[in-house]
Amino acid sequence: MEKSVNAFRTISEAAVELDVPQHVLRFWETKFKQIKPLKRGGGRRFYRPQDINLIKGIKYFLYGQGYTIKGVQKILSKKGVVYTANVWRELTVEPVTVSSSAALMGIDLAGADVDIKPTNPSPSDFVNAANPISYVSSSTDENSNLQERSVLEKNTKIKTILAELSELKQMIKTAE
Numbered sequence: 001m002e003k004s005v006n007a008f009r010t011i012s013e014a015a016v017e018l019d020v021p022q023h024v025l026r027f028w029e030t031k032f033k034q035i036k037p038l039k040r041g042g043g044r045r046f047y048r049p050q051d052i053n054l055i056k057g058i059k060y061f062l063y064g065q066g067y068t069i070k071g072v073q074k075i076l077s078k079k080g081v082v083y084t085a086n087v088w089r090e091l092t093v094e095p096v097t098v099s100s101s102a103a104l105m106g107i108d109l110a111g112a113d114v115d116i117k118p119t120n121p122s123p124s125d126f127v128n129a130a131n132p133i134s135y136v137s138s139s140t141d142e143n144s145n146l147q148e149r150s151v152l153e154k155n156t157k158i159k160t161i162l163a164e165l166s167e168l169k170q171m172i173k174t175a176e
Contacts, residue, residue: 008038008046018055025055031069032058034081050085057084086156089163 003009014037015022025045029035035054037045047055061067061075061084076084 006049008048009052011037011045011047014045014047014052014055017052018059020059028055028058032073032076034076034084053085053088054081056088057086060088080153082153083156086160089159 003013009017011022011025015025018025025035029037032054035051035058037047037051039045058072061072062069067075072084
């Protein structure tokens with residue numbers, strides 16, 4: 001019997017789901033203060049769904065994009081946990097078109113051919129042109145930085161909602 005998506009995972013279950021050894025999860029806990037599994041009696045770790053998503057994002061940057069631990073720490077500090085926890089979803093979400101989404105909801109958009117396609121961030125998205133070694137841009141204008149972060153968080157939320165809708169669509173198809 002498979003666990004619910006919202007169920008807590010033990011370290012062994014999390015390791016299997018994330019396809020990394022348990023000792024790597026423990027090591028990442030020491031390097032990324034944002035990973036905070038619940039600890040019960042005897043030090044047993046229980047990972048919440050948001051912990052799993054964050055670790056998937058960290059794994060995406062480390063293994064998929066070739067970042068160093070320090071680079072991912074910078075991304076976490078500048079872009080935030082929400083961004084990091086949802087960036088991996090872009091790889092698993094199939095491109096969604098406005099017309100196919102509208103058809104799903106019973107809306108007729110004759111002639112609409114606007115596509116909403118997920119984009120995967122590349123390392124160059126985080127490179128500062130003035131300092132190519134840096135992983136994040138250092139803006140002196142605080143307001144502009146806050147606005148950019150707000151837009152990124154909104155886009156991430158939209159992509160998360162699209163991913164959830166896609167999952168629901170698959171569940172409905174399987175139930176039929």
